[in-house]
Amino acid sequence: MTTILDAVPDDDELGVPAARLRSAELERQIHERPGRFRALTGDRPTGRLHLGHYFGTLHNRVRLQNLGVDMMVLVADYQVLTDRDVADRLAEHVEDLVLDYLAVGVDPDRATVFTHSAVPALNQLLLPFLSLVSVAELGRNPTVKDEIAHSTQSAVSGLMFTYPVHQAADILFCKAGLVPVGQDQLPHLEVARTVARRFNSRYGPVFPEPEALLSAAPLLLGTDGGKMSKSRGNAIALAATADETARMIRGAKTDADRHITYDPVARPEVSSLVLLAALCLDRDPHEVAGEIGGRGAAALKAVVTDAVNDYFAPIRARRAGLALDRAHIRRVLRDGNEWANAIADDTLKEVREAMKALY
Numbered sequence: 001m002t003t004i005l006d007a008v009p010d011d012d013e014l015g016v017p018a019a020r021l022r023s024a025e026l027e028r029q030i031h032e033r034p035g036r037f038r039a040l041t042g043d044r045p046t047g048r049l050h051l052g053h054y055f056g057t058l059h060n061r062v063r064l065q066n067l068g069v070d071m072m073v074l075v076a077d078y079q080v081l082t083d084r085d086v087a088d089r090l091a092e093h094v095e096d097l098v099l100d101y102l103a104v105g106v107d108p109d110r111a112t113v114f115t116h117s118a119v120p121a122l123n124q125l126l127l128p129f130l131s132l133v134s135v136a137e138l139g140r141n142p143t144v145k146d147e148i149a150h151s152t153q154s155a156v157s158g159l160m161f162t163y164p165v166h167q168a169a170d171i172l173f174c175k176a177g178l179v180p181v182g183q184d185q186l187p188h189l190e191v192a193r194t195v196a197r198r199f200n201s202r203y204g205p206v207f208p209e210p211e212a213l214l215s216a217a218p219l220l221l222g223t224d225g226g227k228m229s230k231s232r233g234n235a236i237a238l239a240a241t242a243d244e245t246a247r248m249i250r251g252a253k254t255d256a257d258r259h260i261t262y263d264p265v266a267r268p269e270v271s272s273l274v275l276l277a278a279l280c281l282d283r284d285p286h287e288v289a290g291e292i293g294g295r296g297a298a299a300l301k302a303v304v305t306d307a308v309n310d311y312f313a314p315i316r317a318r319r320a321g322l323a324l325d326r327a328h329i330r331r332v333l334r335d336g337n338e339w340a341n342a343i344a345d346d347t348l349k350e351v352r353e354a355m356k357a358l359y
Contacts, residue, residue, distance in 0.1 A: 044079050050236055061111075098329050119337065171192045172210070
């Protein structure tokens with residue numbers, strides 16, 4: 001017996017070089033006609049966002065919004081449960097995430113901020129979508145394999161295993177044509193493209209195949225020299241005070257060479273600090289390193305501290321002001337959830353019509 005998984009030939013996974021070429025073309029089209037694009041992006045509410053998030057994704061979201069792209073920004077509260085037993089302090093983390101979004105410039109009048117749990121039709125799409133993907137395909141997904149390998153749970157939940165298909169529902173429910181991602185997330189996007197292709201082949205054309213908009217996100221390391229992460233305590237939060245920022249940067253890992261250079265391969269920790277200063281100063285990192293020269297790590301950390309605190313001062317001030325009105329945060333989510341539900345209900349109706357499941 002031939003199944004849909006056997007019958008539909010899939011395109012090869014989009015390689016990184018091809019994805020970069022396509023992203024460049026998409027950028028050109030966005031600048032010409034931004035209004036024809038809808039983009040989906042988001043985060044799990046597991047704690048306050050940090051500088052790596054800002055330069056990696058948040059800054060780009062605001063850029064696309066300001067160009068005129070229709071931005072859908074997901075607070076993925078259900079996905080908090082993929083790698084933990086309970087969603088601890090979930091309401092607080094959701095509000096903190098929205099505060100960070102608004103503080104950096106996400107505008108609820110031009111972007112839709114919404115939560116998983118408030119959009120039932122989005123989550124209902126997970127059921128037909130799962131029928132289009134095999135267990136073996138889910139098991140081969142590199143991000144799932146990595147999450148399972150690093151999970152602190154005694155057993156892997158079904159939600160963790162189906163995470164790529166849930167993410168496909170996030171993207172496809174609003175028919176997002178663009179998904180800003182780093183190259184490590186291309187396999188997840190390929191699942192969404194596969195689901196769209198297989199659904200359309202089996203039931204009729206409903207979904208566009210979303211495309212990756214690869215960001216040129218800089219790689220910033222945590223203060224311990226490892227991957228920057230909320231859970232590892234090595235990241236400077238957007239909401240950190242100037243003193244907290246200075247303290248973390250003073251404790252950042254460097255190396256024994258007193259002469260400061262920008263060499264990410266040979267000197268990753270020093271180079272990450274140089275890059276952070278350069279991003280905040282809007283300068284070339286080689287120039288920043290050259291000016292510090294032989295003055296050593298202490299001088300480097302002083303430059304980085306001043307650059308970070310000066311750059312983020314207005315963002316932190318906005319965040320502090322917004323935090324005084326929690327009712328506003330809830331209104332932003334209420335309005336965003338209402339619009340996301342309208343979109344999801346329309347899409348689910350199309351899906352049921354295509355599947356001849358309207359009774």
